[in-house]
Amino acid sequence: MSPENCKIVLIGAGNVATHLGIALQEKKFSILQVYSRTLSSAKALGERLHTAYTDNLENLNPDASIYLFALKDSVLPEVLNAFPHFPGLFVHTAGSLPMQVFENHAEHYGVLYPLQTFSKERNISFERIPLFVEARYPDDELLLKEVANTISQNVFHLSSEKRKYLHLAAVFACNFTNHLYNLAAEILEEQSIPWEILQPLIQETAAKAEALHPEKAQTGPAIRYDQEVIEKHLSLLSGSNKELYRILSQSIHQKSLTSSRSQQESPPIAESPT
């Protein structure tokens, strides 16, 4: 199927729908319509893509080749319950939902999961983004792979079972990581130090992961088991940040023990006295 003949309706108008919609339209796919439960969101993305939009499921276009659901996991079942039984291929983009969420709602269904973090403020190139596809029927999976291949060079088959672990790993590598940047920024801002001073460190930490397994790249007081520094740092922290520091340092230390068992067992990191 040529992109022009592959008609897509976007269900959702958030970050993933926006970035996928833009990327697909650039590759000449026909974005027939945008649906969102919030009219203003449907309108914003519809206008950006110069296409129709609606907040009413009864007004959905029934002729799409693909209905691409990019919704919050908790919203998808709700929307599906009210969704018409169209003949097109129903596809969601969620890491944690099995393909079978569609089984009572469509004959043809599958998944197209992009392993990336999307923010509205940021343009992104899909070229390097790994896309993981899966479909109930082999022909549908072929179609999904064809679509995915037009926007990315890294398209793979992945089962629903494995995909949920991939999503979990992504939460650690991206969402939690970004939150640590945020906590670091907060620590500096409280001292009136501009957080941007951390940028070269953040970039190098990530760049190392292009070249070295993160196990080999680990540095800092916890991997050296430098208890004096760890205790000093704990004394500067309070509340959940202190708890987080302790658990992360302990986890770094534990992981170093299991990966090189020759090292001597050390006691757990103690409560800070202050």
Added chain:
Amino acid sequence: MSPENCKIVLIGAGNVATHLGIALQEKKFSILQVYSRTLSSAKALGERLHTAYTDNLENLNPDASIYLFALKDSVLPEVLNAFPHFPGLFVHTAGSLPMQVFENHAEHYGVLYPLQTFSKERNISFERIPLFVEARYPDDELLLKEVANTISQNVFHLSSEKRKYLHLAAVFACNFTNHLYNLAAEILEEQSIPWEILQPLIQETAAKAEALHPEKAQTGPAIRYDQEVIEKHLSLLSGSNKELYRILSQSIHQKSLTSSRSQQESPPIAESPT
């Protein structure tokens, strides 16, 4: 003082000593000698820099302009206690130690703290690395700034008091972040998925921090307060990783509440039933 006239003795032969030694030598500073408590380490770095090396404090060269201490925090006091009282400028590179660790050991002392992560396996350019300097006497601080400016474009004065917070922030932004990459890699490797599939996500997460404050860049189930996904993820985890997931998700959620107080208060993330 021209670099050629600025004679440096490196105390320590680990990652920081190695990278600083190489960078300074490239800028024509004279690295007179390398000291390490471990002869093989002193030898390795001494040979790399084509200079003298020793594991014996009694054999130290007394004529250096600068003694650059790049040692584990817990080791520095020990080494200092046995260290000769030379007239040169004593400088350490530690984030968490005040400049005053030198006060009973030298007349001239200061700090040169590079905010970066150093691994032996990886070459690094100092150009963009922020260097933070401090010295007891203004003339010594000028000298340190001169030295620092030859290798980096980002040289700042920072007090010992502020530096410890900077170091703490760096642990969050770098060491803990890298450990999260490591945990993510472990999750994938247990599922026989190559960890490298995370690289574009890791790079984009870091690249975002060049453009957006991390508070604005936060994505994922915790910031959406998607309890269903959070519970699913908790059910896939055990032990300290599960604890870590819960605390980090809670912390992300809490931070979003304090930064936009209009949002409704939500209950804490519950223990997973499984």
